[in-house]
Amino acid sequence: MTALATQSLAASELLVQLKGISKAYKKGKEQVSVLSKLDLDIRRGDFLALMGPSGSGKTTLLNLLGGLDKPTAGELMIGGQRLDQMSSSQLTKWRARHVGFIFQFYNLMPVLTAEKNVELPLLLTNLSSKQRKHHVAAALELVGLSNRAKHYPSELSGGQEQRVAIARALVSDPDLLLCDEPTGDLDRATADEILSLLQTLNQQQQKTIIMVTHDPRAADHARHVLHMDKGALVDDGRVTDAEH
Amino acid sequence: MYYLQFLLSNLGRKKARTILTLLSIMIAFLLFGLLRSLAAAFDQGAEIAGEDRLVSINKISLIQPLPEAYLPKVQALDGVDKATSANWFGGYYQDPKNQFPQFPIVAEEYFEIYKEMITLPEEQMQAWKKNRMGVVIGKALVDRFKWKIGDRIPLIGMFPKEDGSTTWEFVIEGIYEAKSKGADTSAMLMHYDYFEEARQYGKGTLGWLIIQVKDPKQSAQVAAAVDALFANSPAETKTSSEKDFAKSFAKQFGDIGLITTLILGAVFFTMLLVAGNTMAQSFRERIPELAILKTLGFSDLAVMILVLAEAIVISLIGGLAGLLLAKFFISGAAESMAATLPGLNLSNTMMLFGVGLMFLFGLLTGIIPALQGLQLNIVAALRRR
Incomplete structure (x- = not known):
């Protein structure tokens, strides 16, 4: 199955290229196929929503795109680098530099303040403490949480926690933001705020965003929507343009 | 950080x-x-015990004495450089809780054998030798009881005096200090002659012998020679290195x-x-x-x-x-x-x-x-x- 989000674009504008990507897990003696020969190109600066029922392979695809897992077969290229050929430690370094993650349950460190949480990815850079603080302040400013910098996650609302998580994902200025059900744990109004923030980041900061969601209203904030089912892209690869 | x-x-x-x-x-x-x-x-x-010193005690137990006559025989043995004796006085000051070691010894011999461990100023040594009731005390005792030279110290002794009294009076004539790290300065040293003359019983006996050998490599042979000298006598000896003696003393506990x-x-x-x-x-x-x-x-x-x-x-x-x-x-x-x-x-x-x-x-x-x-x-x- 071919599903090319931006089939006609020149290769230089592509950030993500998947060719024949398959992923299978061993469950006992059985081999369970989760993704099957997936082809997909994603343009730099795109905001793509991945939709589909549970078990369709959305999160597995997201894990592959984030370098958290490796495909069983196929070519996975992001920003010109072959992730499928990287070792585990190379993938670790690649993640630190090129990708930011936003999760449904925020996954902040409960013992660290908002600013310390945001600073975490910067510990892997060569920035000085002063430079790190400057970047953290800028990231918190961007998500509108400068006044909550000293607060612990337990002192923040769900929406604020997710904003901190977004700041943490942004602080090292990655090419790609991967969001796994980022509004799944939030009420509608807060979810809309978070989605608007993601939209702003996409439009103003030109961040490439890939978001897994079950929620059609969340998907509406994306530029494009891809549907998955049983480990494959459906609709013969046609991409739905989201309504804005 | x-x-x-x-x-x-x-x-x-x-x-x-x-x-x-x-x-x-x-x-x-x-x-x-x-x-x-x-x-x-x-x-x-045991850690600070000298390599070249032996200690000879009664084979039955440390608390059994040795005849005074053993000392010159040991001093005359081949391989022995010097030998002296010490006794256990076993007294306390004012209250039985105030116990500390007190040894009747022969002043110059004792300080000569332990010269690398303890030191006493010469003038204090001379003053002590002139006073039969004189004692010298270690620095730790000064710190503990705040005693000073010239103080008269009554001790309740384990041995009664000839008059039946157990109160022994001594005069502090000197304060000895440690020369080597870890040397014990918690003891009181008194003249054996005075102790021997004044005690009611046990006269003519020594607690243990301290022997300095000429060559530390010959320690085992000298120890064997000492024990052989008194074999089959009423008071057989058990001679060992000072280190082993200290260890076995500690092992009593x-x-x-x-x-x-x-x-x-x-x-x-x-x-x-x-x-x-x-x-x-x-x-x-x-x-x-x-x-x-x-x-x-x-x-x-x-x-x-x-x-x-x-x-x-x-x-x-x-x-x-x-x-x-x-x-x-x-x-x-x-x-x-x-x-x-x-x-x-x-x-x-x-x-x-x-x-x-x-x-x-x-x-x-x-x-x-x-x-x-x-x-x-x-x-x-x-x-x-």
Whole structure:
């Protein structure tokens, strides 16, 4: 199955290229196929929503795109680098530099303040403490949480926690933001705020965003929507343009 | 600094559990400090004992005396450089609690044999020799009782005097000090002649002989020659190196080293299981957080080190608190136990050894969770959330 989000674009504008990507897990003696020969190109600066029922392979695809897992077969290229050929430690370094993650349950460190949480990815850079603080302040400013910098996650609302998580994902200025059900744990109004923030980041900061969601209203904030089912892209690869 | 704050913040996550773990580690190291100090104090005599000195006692037991006539015979033996004697006076000052060693000795001979360990100013030696009731005391006794030269000290002795009285009066004529590290200065030395003349019974007997050999390599032969000299006599001797004598003296209280090692072994093994289980539990609770660290780009090794560092930090905090507490207790007890255990002290070497033990303890309690952290699979761990 071919599903090319931006089939006609020149290769230089592509950030993500998947060719024949398959992923299978061993469950006992059985081999369970989760993704099957997936082809997909994603343009730099795109905001793509991945939709589909549970078990369709959305999160597995997201894990592959984030370098958290490796495909069983196929070519996975992001920003010109072959992730499928990287070792585990190379993938670790690649993640630190090129990708930011936003999760449904925020996954902040409960013992660290908002600013310390945001600073975490910067510990892997060569920035000085002063430079790190400057970047953290800028990231918190961007998500509108400068006044909550000293607060612990337990002192923040769900929406604020997710904003901190977004700041943490942004602080090292990655090419790609991967969001796994980022509004799944939030009420509608807060979810809309978070989605608007993601939209702003996409439009103003030109961040490439890939978001897994079950929620059609969340998907509406994306530029494009891809549907998955049983480990494959459906609709013969046609991409739905989201309504804005 | 960030990582240290992170580690310390993690410790504050479950305060009650952390405090209990710290307390248990603290108690283990408190015991370590106290018991090892005791063992070291018992062993100290052996540590500082001279290589070239032998001690000869009655073969039956140390409390059985030897005939005075043995001393010149030993002094005349081949291989013997010098020999002198000492007795046990066994007195106390005012209250039976105020016990300390008192030895009737021959002044010049004794100070000559122990010249590398203790020293007495010459003028004080001369003054002492002129006064039969004179005694010299060690610096530790001065510190303990605030005595000074010229003070008249009444002691209640184990031996009654000829007049039936057990009160012996002495005059302090000098204060001797340690020349070598660890030398005991808690004793009072009195003239054997005065003791011998005044005591009601036991006259003509000596407590033990102290023999300096000409060649330390010949110590075993000289010891054998001494024992052979008095074989089949009513008072056979048992001669050994001063080190062995000190060890066997300490062993009268039991093998302190072995006892403390066994107790500490049991304590640390139990603590290892308890703290190890706590660390494992703490690790399990934080698997998703560790997975997030890896997701953000922290390497497997970095996560492993973080987990291990946390275990070591807990061990160091609890252990240092325990050792400092032990140091405090030992310092407090050292003065009151100066007579019975003059070398009671938690040495810097032992403290350093303790710190090493803390690192080892932290490593052992943290190694299993740390290895699990190393091998943690991000996708599987995040799925647990």
